[in-house]
Amino acid sequence: NAGVMQNPRHLVRRRGQEARLRCSPMKGHSHVYWYRQLPEEGLKFMVYLQKENIIDESGMPKERFSAEFPKEGPSILRIQQVVRGDSAAYFCASSGPTNTEAFFGQGTRLTVV
Amino acid sequence: GNSVTQMEGPVTLSEEAFLTINCTYTATGYPSLFWYVQYPGEGLQLLLKATKADDKGSNKGFEATYRKETTSFHLEKGSVQVSDSAVYFCALSDRGNAGNNRKLIWGLGTSLAVNP
Numbered sequence: 001n002a003g004v005m006q007n008p009r010h011l012v013r014r015r016g017q018e019a020r021l022r023c024s025p026m027k028g029h030s031h032v033y034w035y036r037q038l039p040e041e042g043l044k045f046m047v048y049l050q051k052e053n054i055i056d057e058s059g060m061p062k063e064r065f066s067a068e069f070p071k072e073g074p075s076i077l078r079i080q081q082v083v084r085g086d087s088a089a090y091f092c093a094s095s096g097p098t099n100t101e102a103f104f105g106q107g108t109r110l111t112v113v
Numbered sequence: 114g115n116s117v118t119q120m121e122g123p124v125t126l127s128e129e130a131f132l133t134i135n136c137t138y139t140a141t142g143y144p145s146l147f148w149y150v151q152y153p154g155e156g157l158q159l160l161l162k163a164t165k166a167d168d169k170g171s172n173k174g175f176e177a178t179y180r181k182e183t184t185s186f187h188l189e190k191g192s193v194q195v196s197d198s199a200v201y202f203c204a205l206s207d208r209g210n211a212g213n214n215r216k217l218i219w220g221l222g223t224s225l226a227v228n229p
Contacts, residue, residue, distance in 0.1 A: 006156075033216060041201065042221040043157075048214055056214050091157060099215050100145070100164075106156035 002026070005074075006105035013082045013112050021077040021108045025094030033102060034041050034067060037089040049075060071090045082112045116138045119203045119220035126193055134188040134223045136177075136203035144205040146179050146186040147217065151200045160188075160201070179212050180188075193227045200224045 005024040034046040048056040049069035069075040093102035120135040133214035148160040161170030203220040
């Protein structure tokens with residue numbers, strides 16, 4: 001059973017470009033969480049999704065950020081018009097039916113130049 | 114709101130030394146508590162967890178006991194190894210959130226370096 005897969009591992013974008021981060025949850029997992037780890041800071045919750053539904057997006061910046069978890073395919077975290085302050089590690093976690101333990105991917109490290 | 118506070122690092126120890134990383138929390142309800150470890154260049158791995166008061170989580174020689182009276186979940190290991198060098202995160206999951214939401218609230222992480 002493959003773990004949570006995130007790609008790309010490293011992403012470099014110029015200011016103003018779009019960044020798309022992908023997360024494939026573990027097989028059988030229908031809960032997906034996205035977290036952001038800014039340099040020298042801890043992780044912060046961004047969004048919680050189930051298949052085709054956003055359940056809690058209270059940690060998402062109000063503009064430029066969006067997330068989806070379609071019926072088929074990976075969850076996508078999309079950042080439009082990136083700025084230098086978006087440079088961070090973005091982690092995805094998934095959990096199974098009982099939703100009691102989250103398994104993390106290796107993260108995508110976004111660098112905005 | 115819910116929060117987690119853990120001791121600041123970095124912590125530097127010699128091999129076979131005793132390790133304690135303090136973690137305290139503030140939460141409504143009855144959260145589950147976790148320790149995650151992040152090795153250099155890697156993602157986050159669950160190290161151990163406890164879901165109710167007085168539970169002890171343990172794994173790979175690490176232990177932590179859920180103390181409701183002191184709102185603490187300190188991480189301990191009797192004899193650290195060089196391979197334990199990593200960043201350790203304390204986190205809580207509030208089971209009282211709306212619906213099935215189990216989002217994690219994180220401490221800032223404590224960097225541990227173990228020298229041979």
